[in-house]
Amino acid sequence: xxxxxxxxxxxxxxxxxxxxxxxxxxxxxxTNIVSANFLTNVLLAAGASNAHIDNAHEAGxxxxxxxxxxxxxxxxxxxxxxxxxxxxxxxxxxGTPWVLDPVGVGGLSWRTGLAADLLKFRPTAxxxxxxxxxxxxxxxxxxxxxxxxxxxxxxxxxxxxLLEHADVVxxxxxxxxxxxxxxxxxxxxxxxxxxSAMLPRVTxxxxxxxxxVAAYLAVAPTPxxxxxxxxxHVAVAAEIAEENSTGPGSFAVAYLDALFTVDAAxxxxxxxxxxxxxxxxxxx
Amino acid sequence: xxxxxxxxxxxxxxxxxxxxxxxxxxxxxxTNIVSANFLTNVLLAAGASNAHIDNAHEAGxxxxxxxxxxxxxxxxxxxxxxxxxxxxxxxxxxGTPWVLDPVGVGGLSWRTGLAADLLKFRPTAxxxxxxxxxxxxxxxxxxxxxxxxxxxxxxxxxxxxLLEHADVVxxxxxxxxxxxxxxxxxxxxxxxxxxSAMLPRVTxxxxxxxxxVAAYLAVAPTPxxxxxxxxxHVAVAAEIAEENSTGPGSFAVAYLDALFTVDAAxxxxxxxxxxxxxxxxxxx
Amino acid sequence: xxxxxxxxxxxxxxxxxxxxxxxxxxxxxxTNIVSANFLTNVLLAAGASNAHIDNAHEAGxxxxxxxxxxxxxxxxxxxxxxxxxxxxxxxxxxGTPWVLDPVGVGGLSWRTGLAADLLKFRPTAxxxxxxxxxxxxxxxxxxxxxxxxxxxxxxxxxxxxLLEHADVVxxxxxxxxxxxxxxxxxxxxxxxxxxSAMLPRVTxxxxxxxxxVAAYLAVAPTPxxxxxxxxxHVAVAAEIAEENSTGPGSFAVAYLDALFTVDAAxxxxxxxxxxxxxxxxxxx
Numbered sequence: 001x002x003x004x005x006x007x008x009x010x011x012x013x014x015x016x017x018x019x020x021x022x023x024x025x026x027x028x029x030x031t032n033i034v035s036a037n038f039l040t041n042v043l044l045a046a047g048a049s050n051a052h053i054d055n056a057h058e059a060g061x062x063x064x065x066x067x068x069x070x071x072x073x074x075x076x077x078x079x080x081x082x083x084x085x086x087x088x089x090x091x092x093x094x095g096t097p098w099v100l101d102p103v104g105v106g107g108l109s110w111r112t113g114l115a116a117d118l119l120k121f122r123p124t125a126x127x128x129x130x131x132x133x134x135x136x137x138x139x140x141x142x143x144x145x146x147x148x149x150x151x152x153x154x155x156x157x158x159x160x161x162l163l164e165h166a167d168v169v170x171x172x173x174x175x176x177x178x179x180x181x182x183x184x185x186x187x188x189x190x191x192x193x194x195x196s197a198m199l200p201r202v203t204x205x206x207x208x209x210x211x212x213v214a215a216y217l218a219v220a221p222t223p224x225x226x227x228x229x230x231x232x233h234v235a236v237a238a239e240i241a242e243e244n245s246t247g248p249g250s251f252a253v254a255y256l257d258a259l260f261t262v263d264a265a266x267x268x269x270x271x272x273x274x275x276x277x278x279x280x281x282x283x284x
Numbered sequence: 285x286x287x288x289x290x291x292x293x294x295x296x297x298x299x300x301x302x303x304x305x306x307x308x309x310x311x312x313x314x315t316n317i318v319s320a321n322f323l324t325n326v327l328l329a330a331g332a333s334n335a336h337i338d339n340a341h342e343a344g345x346x347x348x349x350x351x352x353x354x355x356x357x358x359x360x361x362x363x364x365x366x367x368x369x370x371x372x373x374x375x376x377x378x379g380t381p382w383v384l385d386p387v388g389v390g391g392l393s394w395r396t397g398l399a400a401d402l403l404k405f406r407p408t409a410x411x412x413x414x415x416x417x418x419x420x421x422x423x424x425x426x427x428x429x430x431x432x433x434x435x436x437x438x439x440x441x442x443x444x445x446l447l448e449h450a451d452v453v454x455x456x457x458x459x460x461x462x463x464x465x466x467x468x469x470x471x472x473x474x475x476x477x478x479x480s481a482m483l484p485r486v487t488x489x490x491x492x493x494x495x496x497v498a499a500y501l502a503v504a505p506t507p508x509x510x511x512x513x514x515x516x517h518v519a520v521a522a523e524i525a526e527e528n529s530t531g532p533g534s535f536a537v538a539y540l541d542a543l544f545t546v547d548a549a550x551x552x553x554x555x556x557x558x559x560x561x562x563x564x565x566x567x568x
Numbered sequence: 569x570x571x572x573x574x575x576x577x578x579x580x581x582x583x584x585x586x587x588x589x590x591x592x593x594x595x596x597x598x599t600n601i602v603s604a605n606f607l608t609n610v611l612l613a614a615g616a617s618n619a620h621i622d623n624a625h626e627a628g629x630x631x632x633x634x635x636x637x638x639x640x641x642x643x644x645x646x647x648x649x650x651x652x653x654x655x656x657x658x659x660x661x662x663g664t665p666w667v668l669d670p671v672g673v674g675g676l677s678w679r680t681g682l683a684a685d686l687l688k689f690r691p692t693a694x695x696x697x698x699x700x701x702x703x704x705x706x707x708x709x710x711x712x713x714x715x716x717x718x719x720x721x722x723x724x725x726x727x728x729x730l731l732e733h734a735d736v737v738x739x740x741x742x743x744x745x746x747x748x749x750x751x752x753x754x755x756x757x758x759x760x761x762x763x764s765a766m767l768p769r770v771t772x773x774x775x776x777x778x779x780x781v782a783a784y785l786a787v788a789p790t791p792x793x794x795x796x797x798x799x800x801h802v803a804v805a806a807e808i809a810e811e812n813s814t815g816p817g818s819f820a821v822a823y824l825d826a827l828f829t830v831d832a833a834x835x836x837x838x839x840x841x842x843x844x845x846x847x848x849x850x851x852x
Binding site for chain 2: 033036037040041044045050051052053054055056057058061062079080252253254255256257258260261
């Protein structure tokens with residue numbers, strides 16, 4: 001059974017969207033060369049702004065003044081790896097919410113070490129796909145062979161384990177799974193449906209969701225509401241985009257348009273969020 | 285009162301566009317990882333070509349043969365910072381027109397130093413937003429609180445001060461402000477209206493304007509005509525794109541199409557340029 | 569006269585496309601910051617997947633497990649240059665097919681040296697434009713002044729010379745020219761028509777073709793069939809995209825949609841491939 005009685009509601013998500021539009025938070029992104037452009041367009045379309053400050057000289061300086069920080073491990077090199085550490089450390093010290101997107105962790109050894117080091121600075125949120133969340137939690141495991149519809153669900157135990165290192169954790173999939181704490185501090189699991197089968201056909205849709213999480217963390221009353229609002233905004237926009245496209249090229253265009261046009265009323269009408277039964281500690 | 289009696293006209297801009305299409309200048313860009321793709325597509329759509337040569341080994345070599353060079357400070361690192369200097373130095377020596385786009389200058393200390401160093405190689409043009417132009421001119425100041433419609437106007441004194449270091453300077457905003465010298469060598473200010481409220485919702489529209497300035501400088505009879513033609517081409521294309529789009533995704537697509545379809549006749553019919561009363565030195 | 573009697577047919581290309589869709593090969597790309605996003609979208613739309621692993625720590629590790637590797641010299645720096653070597657060496661050792669795209673070789677000295685070094689690891693395929701293929705073959709020459717319609721044809725002798733270092737070689741142009749060996753080991757030249765005059769107006773269409781070659785090499789029965797299938801898939805998709813667009817922005821969107829919707833039947837109906845009379849060795 002769920003341990004929450006005060007989980008985020010669609011009204012909470014709608015209010016977070018209104019706060020995003022009203023405050024236009026500035027996200028600092030340290031991301032990969034594949035997603036940098038699309039991620040910025042996603043943030044601008046959704047209602048935030050973005051500065052891509054990823055050099056070692058300035059990354060820490062900027063993390064102290066940004067509204068939120070995204071660190072994405074997609075294409076690290078020796079220079080950006082230093083910048084990641086400085087941004088994470090500065091964000092942690094300054095109380096800037098920050099997101100770790102552990103792209104490729106598990107399958108590649110160097111970045112797996114980088115990710116482990118970054119966890120020391122306690123990300124506000126960790127967002128990845130199931131295999132990355134499982135690898136980051138050190139639970140070994142392997143999601144190959146897992147039915148894809150349940151892939152993200154298989155990462156829930158790992159996501160819960162990562163709550164030792166982060167306030168909230170999500171695993172993206174056909175249905176997204178999120179864990180964190182409700183307003184009363186109770187452990188809470190959420191499931192957010194929607195999206196589109198076209199999302200995996202457009203690169204950087206996952207990476208840009210990580211950036212949007214950073215934006216919502218800057219304006220939401222709790223990390224879990226911020227995380228859920230970002231996931232729901234994306235899921236609803238993707239549904240709408242699928243209705244207005246004929247392939248991955250036109251989907252990407254319609255997706256940016258939809259991120260822009262979705263408003264609080266759209267979220268209230270279309271967001272599909274429900275709570276998740278979590279294993280209780282007592283049951284172990 | 286304006287000190288010019290021979291300011292660029294829409295006919296000058298239309299002729300510059302025809303020269304661009306006839307000569308297809310090759311721009312060397314050293315730009316950031318957010319804008320690299322979109323900037324290249326803007327140049328190809330508008331009628332120029334682009335080579336992104338930003339490593340320290342080749343940047344100077346290529347700046348000697350390029351038609352124009354863009355140096356954009358969006359995402360510098362230790363390697364590209366060296367390449368910036370070599371490209372600027374080589375362009376200066378070889379007489380290749382070059383553009384400095386001081387992204388983030390003022391707000392970030394390391395790149396502010398890089399920009400100051402690059403001014404020594406006398407850029408042909410400096411293009412930025414108001415706060416960047418003000419910061420680069422070392423006029424202190426702060427554009428926060430300035431009414432956004434007048435934001436770029438507030439940068440005119442700074443732009444004039446920068447004419448010590450560059451032939452022409454522009455500050456982008458809802459209306460763009462440009463300063464330089466007319467064909468007779470008289471100080472001239474221009475105001476270019478148009479554009480779209482959707483431009484700030486698509487990343488790299490400003491950065492790619494910097495690239496287009498480099499392309500026009502390669503073919504225009506004077507730097508001020510080249511700068512004005514680039515701003516007008518973009519402003520007219522953005523107006524047309526807004527008429528053909530429903531959000532930032534479709535706007536970006538329509539914008540590239542419009543940069544391609546705008547011709548001399550379109551510029552003559554739609555460009556909105558007028559001269560600007562400049563503070564006379566005597567008045568000080 | 570052609571030396572082949574068993575050249576790839578449209579049925580071979582259609583089968584390769586079906587194999588691509590069935591097996592979804594994972595390409596490792598080491599490419600430039602201009603093309604990284606578009607190349608990944610091309611691969612995802614066409615039916616492959618992509619991981620951009622271009623740091624020196626991980627490039628070799630990943631090349632041993634990838635389905636195919638693309639090394640593109642568009643924007644090298646000291647770090648990625650090391651990664652290129654490690655990826656090429658590991659791919660060569662592990663038997664992973666890999667593609668060299670020698671962007672800018674000939675015109676720029678540093679990368680011309682890099683390309684020569686990479687040839688030692690015997691790329692499965694080399695894909696470039698005519699001047700790059702000619703420069704890489706060390707045949708001096710200069711394609712400037714060559715009628716553009718025949719540009720790629722002018723590179724055929726250079727492409728043949730490069731077969732000492734690679735299994736298959738192609739030169740892209742309005743019509744593409746490919747050389748390699750048929751199933752019987754006989755020297756074979758192919759010409760693939762189609763495409764669109766809009767392709768050179770959209771950046772990274774050539775670079776992303778290089779990535780698609782790597783994907784097809786992972787699933788095709790011979791390198792020449794893989795190379796030809798990638799060229800034909802792109803040529804047919806570009807033709808369809810031109811019918812559905814009004815400028816370079818909408819062309820790029822329609823191109824991604826068409827790469828996705830083209831299937832074996834479309835290839836059979838529209839691919840335009842014929843064999844090429846090659847100079848026989850005896851004739852020398």
